[in-house]
Amino acid sequence: MNAEKKREALQQRASYAREILEGRNLPELDALLDKITRFNELNPGLSEEKAVEALEGFERRLGAFEELNDGKLTAMDKVRIVRHPQRVSLKDILENVYDNYNEIGGQDEHSIDPGMVIARAYVTRRKGKKVINQPVMVVGQEKGHGEEFRNGGSIKPWGNYKALKYMEVAARENIPVHAYVNTPGSYPVEDFPGAAQQIAENIYEMCGLTVPVVAIFSEGGSGGAEAIGMADKRLMFSHGYYSVISPEGAAAIEGRIRPPQRASRELIEKCASAQQITAQDNLRNGYIDEIIQEPPLGARAESFDFYKTLRQRVIRATDEVALSVRGIRLLRGLAMRLYRKDPDIIVRWDLSERARHRLVQRRHKKYRRMAQHAFKDQRTMLEKLSAARSGFISNTYSVMRYGIVKPLQDRVARLVDEVTDEVHVVTGKLTSIGNRVKGLAGMGKSGDSQVEKELTGLSAPGKPAAIIETTREYISPQAKSDREVTCPHAAKRGCLDIWARDLFNDYGGVCPHCGYHFPMEYQWFLANVFDENSIVEFNENISAGNPTGFPNFDERIDAAKEKTGQQSSCVTFHAKLEGMRLTCGMLTAPFRGGSVGAAEGEKLIRALELAQKKHQPFLAYVHGTAGIRIQEGVNGLIQMPRVTMAVRNYIEAGGLYIVLYDTNSYAGPVASFLGCSPYQYAVRSSRLGFAGPGVIKETTGLDIPPDYHNCFRALSRGHIQGIWDRRDARKNLHQAFLTIGGRNLYYR
The missing domain is CATH 3.90.226.10 (2-enoyl-CoA Hydratase; Chain A, domain 1)
Structure with missing residues (x-):
């Protein structure tokens, strides 16, 4: 390498070091960079050999500087490097x-x-x-x-x-x-x-x-x-x-x-x-x-x-x-x-x-x-033993019922079906011959007319089907305020103002004119969707923490726990829906915006594993989620693949996994363990997507239209499979479980 090429390479290398270590007072590096930049000016008439020798001296000094400062790099220095x-x-x-x-x-x-x-x-x-x-x-x-x-x-x-x-x-x-x-x-x-x-x-x-x-x-x-x-x-x-x-x-x-x-x-x-x-x-x-x-x-x-x-x-x-x-x-x-x-x-x-x-x-x-160190397990020893015992019993029952008894039942059922089919072929032939003989003898007309009447006549009105109850005893705190509420679409659609006690009680937070859904508490969902007194919570003492030691975050987590009475933003429970047993994992917006960290991920994984052992369908109800909890760093981010792995294991074992979005759902959970479900639904007026409007503006500089994350746009591109009125959630979930899960609810 000739002197000029060597000088240019050294200048580029020193400039690179200056850019990586920006904002620091580095007189030695600045002086070295100046000497390299002005080398020809400061050393006129220097021979090629002498110039290369002098530049090699600069190279050794620069190498020593790089070695010294490499061990002092901050996290932000490394961000600038990549x-x-x-x-x-x-x-x-x-x-x-x-x-x-x-x-x-x-x-x-x-x-x-x-x-x-x-x-x-x-x-x-x-x-x-x-x-x-x-x-x-x-x-x-x-x-x-x-x-x-x-x-x-x-x-x-x-x-x-x-x-x-x-x-x-x-x-x-x-x-x-x-x-x-x-x-x-x-x-x-x-x-x-x-x-x-x-x-x-x-x-x-x-x-x-x-x-x-x-x-x-x-x-x-x-x-x-x-x-x-x-x-x-x-x-x-x-x-x-x-x-x-x-x-x-x-x-x-x-x-x-x-x-x-x-x-x-x-x-x-x-x-x-x-x-x-x-x-x-x-x-x-x-x-x-x-x-x-x-x-x-x-x-x-x-x-x-x-x-x-x-x-x-x-x-x-x-x-x-x-x-x-x-x-x-x-x-x-x-x-x-x-x-x-x-x-x-x-x-x-x-x-x-x-x-x-x-x-x-x-x-x-x-x-x-992964991430076993990143949450707090505050269960007592008795609770842990009880959970282990329950898991052992569920596992044993699952092996006996679905590993031994059910395959035997299926084998017998298949054999019976095959024999029945063969018998039907023979008896069908004999019946056909008999009908011909009867026809020739003029017999069987009254029976035929009765069959014809049953097939073509109008059915008699019978007992009406049971109406699924949609309103329960839950009074929203918003209904206690004596005020009028204006629908956001009033100017465009002419909606009249509604008394808060009517809107958030009788109407379930839904504008009676245009159908706009005001945000409601997750307790409304619990009271109005599941069978009365059927909810049994588990793993409530797995608690969110501060695994990175993020400054001032312990106080904020403790404040969220005190305010909501929850240990994390995730609530996992067993419940019944029209007598149907299911397992539910719910993300609640009041706790840190429904953000997901190590505790939430662990609770969802355990709930999915339990649903798999019990052979129950799984419902993920997203009252709202702001994404992954940033203060937990990768401890939170790793929940995306961790929980998705649990979802995959559950689905591959034959599990039925349904997701229902409410209010606003963004970022990591939607881009992993929620978004991978083949059956996703949303409550009307909800918004969902990868990044919120503020993040999009900050990262891309683009102003997005107001309806960019609207659930109807998500429906049009195939992200979700349906949009429901909140008041119909119980009826629609029941219908979805029956039609998608079929008779067995768990196994396809």
Whole structure:
């Protein structure tokens, strides 16, 4: 390298360090950058050899500076590293980590979504004279280096669809998936299929992928990361971050700041640190398995030694996943020990049918173990023993009733049906011959006329069908106020003012003129939908906490508990609906906006597991949810794949899972364990989607129309399957359970 090229490379490197460490007083770096920039001016007439020698001295000084400051990086410094245009990109990795690759699903701007890159790649491995080419499907978000058409790695719904499509191709071809997560978050588009709905589908299907999945995190932003991040092994770059929301977004929420105002640098730094977003934080909390060490101040396109390290770690992770599910358990343990002694052993990545089944089971156990430290289990020892006893009894009954007795009953029933069909064929033939004989003899006319009358005549009025009761003894606090209420649509639709006691009592919070639904308390739903005295709550003492130690958040959680009388925003209970037994998980808006954290996720998982043991249908009633609780960081975010995994297990076992949305439902829960249900309904006037209007404005700069999240728009794009009047919820749920669940309610 000649002197001028070396000087330019050093100048770029020093400028990069200055940008990463912005806002700090670094006189040594500033002086070095000035000397490099003005090198030719300060050293006129210097020979090429002497110039290179002088620049090498600057390079050593710059290297020492980078080493020194690398250990002092804050969480926000690492955020700046992953956002920098010089950051290593997926195309760089494909070129330098894999031996050959072919991009599929479109290229660059000529793609369904240029931010999502898919490639069929090969890893060539040699052991002596033996050469093996192992195929792999690489999916990942691509920012490029300042390529605007890639939208900064912020993926639209069709980009996530593309990723899912080719992950499923990998499963059919029995080849591993390497998922590179490098996104600030998904683009909040509610056009078909909708951001939330597509992320939910991605997570649901990734739960059951029957090939090894290795995820490598650089920038893991919220639901965008989870869309391709569920994996058997999760690796993370040492200077990356993985978070429920960007530090700026967290600061805006904490400081209650609205555009065009901006949060202060101090508040942003504070939120970045408090959310525990770094690789080291996530390894300690158990949400990643390994850290891949980067060069000082982060890996860039020219970090060629880093590519070697990355290749070794990714191959090793894929090997370990394959070995962990292959063969007999005793031999698997022996193989793992031998592999650790000799990492050059070549492991085949294609799996047998049994190994693929074990892989999915192992993935479920992995996610089930996560976040156990992040909630408070305040149950007494007696309550825990009682819950264990109840679970054991339910499990034993389930095995006996549905594992032994029911298959035997089904076998006998099938045999009886087959014999009956054969008898019907014979008797039908004999009956036909008999009818002909009777016809010839002039017999049987009175009987025929009676049959004809029954088939063609009008039915006599009988006893009227029972009317499902829709009003119970629950008085809304809003009905106690002696005032008139104006409907929001009064100016447009001419609605008259209504007395509060009439509106929130007799009318169930529904405008009698236009049908607009005013928000009602979740207690109204409990009183008016389920059979009287049938609700039995469980796990009420699993309590929300502050696992990240977020500043001043303990007080806010305690205040929510005192105000609502709940330990979390999730209430789980057994109930009856027209005598039908079911299990319900309910998110309640009064508790921190119905936000979901580790406690809520754990309660929902336990409720789904219990419903599966008891063979009961499951209802998720969303009184309202603002998304994942940002103060819990990844402890909250990880509930998206965790609960979705539980939902998938329940549905795959034959469970009937119905979701009903009320008021406002946004973000992570809708983009995961709620949005993956095949049967979703909404109460009229509710709003649902991926991101609220304020978040969309902040992240995209776009002003959205007022009806953007309206439930009718969600219905039109297929997100939900129906819209109900609140007063008909009991009747409609009963009808849905009967028609969808059928006679057995649980098993399809």
